[in-house]
């Protein structure tokens with residue numbers, strides 16, 4: 001790591017701002033709050049995936065209840081986001097299981113739960129198959145060069161189809177909100193990533209002006225994208241009840257409701273057709289992706305966009321076509337989840353890369369070395385890369401994990417080693433940051449400064465990392481920088497806390513505020529300045545660097561201001577009796593510009609990698625008739641201490657000139673790599689799997705396809721019979 | 736809740752004799768959070784899978800979402816609030832990134848206390864297998880616990896000035 005010369009806070013592991021509160025149990029999460037006269041709330045949801053509401057009957061004593069349905073919406077009955085297609089409360093049409101229809105509130109929870117609401121429906125035929133869907137939320141095509149030319153130059157064409165299932169974010173704190181009526185408007189407290197998303201949604205739903213809606217983020221127990229857009233829905237519900245009752249209303253989901261009703265990662269099917277020369281050079285890449293958006297558009301259009309831009313992986317190729325659709329099915333809407341489309345598409349790209357290597361008889365490192373993007377190369381959207389660390393991370397990871405030696409050593413055993421090379425764009429896609437026009441403010445205090453941003457602390461260390469940036473820019477100690485709560489009544493709109501943008505984009509705006517503040521201070525201390533000149537608040541807005549150009553129409557140009565680069569190497573062991581896969585060693589090398597707080601940054605990488613291991617192996621959302629059948633922690637399995645190997649994290653720094661102190665994004669990238677690395681480790685053992693999660697059933701089936709081979713079932717000799725070259729060949733040829 | 740007067744349950748909560756009229760079958764988790772006002776103990780699943788609700792019952796870790804109040808009658812219940820923010824494990828969790836979003840942290844620390852003074856890495860992994868953390872990938876939690884036990888051995892009484900200052904401010 002580069003030494004942080006002259007920096008007192010940046011690059012050091014200062015104590016996190018919210019640490020003491022969190023370890024002492026003093027931090028207040030939404031369910032820890034209470035208000036006088038508080039009502040508890042309950043959501044009545046559809047029990048069919050498609051059809052119409054015919055009749056609603058209440059059984060039990062509803063005296064003293066506040067009951068809300070779509071007719072109580074004073075503004076527009078939508079969850080305002082991109083397409084505005086999703087009602088906050090269903091009117092007649094039901095498009096998915098667990099769609100909210102009626103809201104109940106009462107001060108006594110036992111009475112609240114004792115009422116039985118019966119809804120009669122006229123059912124329609126649901127569609128659960130994305131391939132058969134007639135409704136597209138978004139279609140995107142990225143084109144570069146000419147496929148005909150590219151395939152004409154190819155010696156070999158490799159084709160394959162890859163699949164990824166849903167994934168549940170599984171923040172440990174479920175979604176929740178409290179709405180408090182205030183002066184003809186509403187104050188909303190909640191667990192969330194994006195206070196201004198909720199602010200806008202409430203204004204539209206309630207028909208209220210800006211100043212009548214105030215949104216305050218409470219300590220948030222994890223988000224991972226799951227609290228990007230969904231809180232707008234639950235906030236709307238709490239607010240409708242609170243306004244009707246004229247009393248504060250608390251709506252906190254239990255785990256089952258949270259899993260059944262809220263958004264998940266989009267399942268995807270991705271088809272690759274690639275032309276390569278005999279010596280391993282990519283000549284043509286043709287990709288087709290299908291994302292299952294679920295019943296409403298939510299963020300599907302932008303998830304698809306990020307997914308497709310990352311679909312060809314960190315590789316150079318002159319002739320590329322990437323097409324994709326996000327379509328509607330009668331399942332609960334899918335939405336934001338760390339990675340945002342890129343984990344699905346890079347899973348496909350990296351499994352495909354190993355299959356290309358296998359087909360050409362090259363080793364996986366060699367084929368990536370030949371094709372990895374280099375500085376000066378262009379991406380699929382035609383973005384010319386100034387900096388690019390693809391080769392560096394690949395070489396560092398290969399060396400650190402002793403990949404080549406281990407690969408030889410493990411050959412023919414019930415263990416395997418695989419790698420994945422990947423990248424991730426920081427910030428909003430394309431012109432997104434310009435459209436957001438984010439703001440940040442810095443106010444001078446007697447000791448230093450106070451930060452006002454809408455960026456939320458959701459565990460990743462927002463408060464700490466922003467304070468470090470301000471402290472070193474302003475030249476005051478880290479402890480003298482305070483961070484205001486993310487309260488729309490007090491902070492400007494800094495955009496959502498998503499897309500690995502909080503450090504690079506919002507951090508940079510704050511840095512500009514601090515630079516100006518430092519100039520204004522001159523030789524005065526903060527205290528002296530306040531005494532002579534009075535209060536000082538500096539607000540700045542996002543400024544696009546002139547070097548960034550994007551055309552949304554043709555999907556060409558600079559898709560992201562910068563990219564992070566990473567490589568994962570994973571060793572796995574397969575139990576010959578249960579077919580269970582256990583990751584035994586995990587090395588990851590990430591190039592993230594500059595680690596403002598190395599421990600927090602590596603915490604993001606470790607945590608994201610663990611989530612990626614879950615995505616690869618355990619986390620299976622079982623959908624039965626459009627309903628999540630395993631909506632409990634008993635049967636939706638996330639990695640525990642026993643499933644998570646030690647993760648060896650290496651961070652490389654290659655400062656990005658438009659990021660604060662050179663920083664780029666880090667939050668999302670770590671989840672792109674583990675799944676393909678693990679699947680490639682299975683491929684190393686001769687198991688041809690092209691789908692996640694790699695459950696024992698799927699591995700058994702994939703192994704059974706290889707006649708006469710497989711992992712031997714003997715405990716004494718945990719060796720596996722090497723498949724004959726013929727079966728291997730057949731495997732590789734299967735498209 | 737039944738509309739009859741519940742018998743009184745008496746237990747020791749963080750060293751203080753506590754009596755409550757809450758229903759004997761009410762979950763200990765709810766009694767702590769609602770009747771005793773101690774919200775440091777969290778609910779992540781309500782079904783004994785996540786460990787966010789871990790407290791010590793007579794020194795042993797339990798999921799308080801699975802324990803009816805009556806089971807705690809006459810027992811010692813210890814929650815995160817008992818540590819006052821000064822326990823060496825708490826300090827180590829702040830210094831080593833063991834807490835990110837923090838929702839699992841109180842339960843994690845209570846479970847870690849039950850590991851004893853110098854747990855091995857395998858002992859930590861086995862002992863925390865019932866405590867889910869979705870943020871950290873667990874490594875930083877191991878580092879926090881390892882550091883706390885190192886400290887216990889080397890310089891048990893030493894105070895970390897910055898930490899103490901902040902702990903005081905938070906209280």
Ligand code: FES
Pocket residue numbers: 777778779780781782783784785786787788789798799800801
């Ligand atoms: S809330 Fe008790 S174990 Fe999850």
Ligand code: FES
Pocket residue numbers: 172221222459833834835836837838839840867868869870871
């Ligand atoms: S720190 Fe967020 S769940 Fe553990």
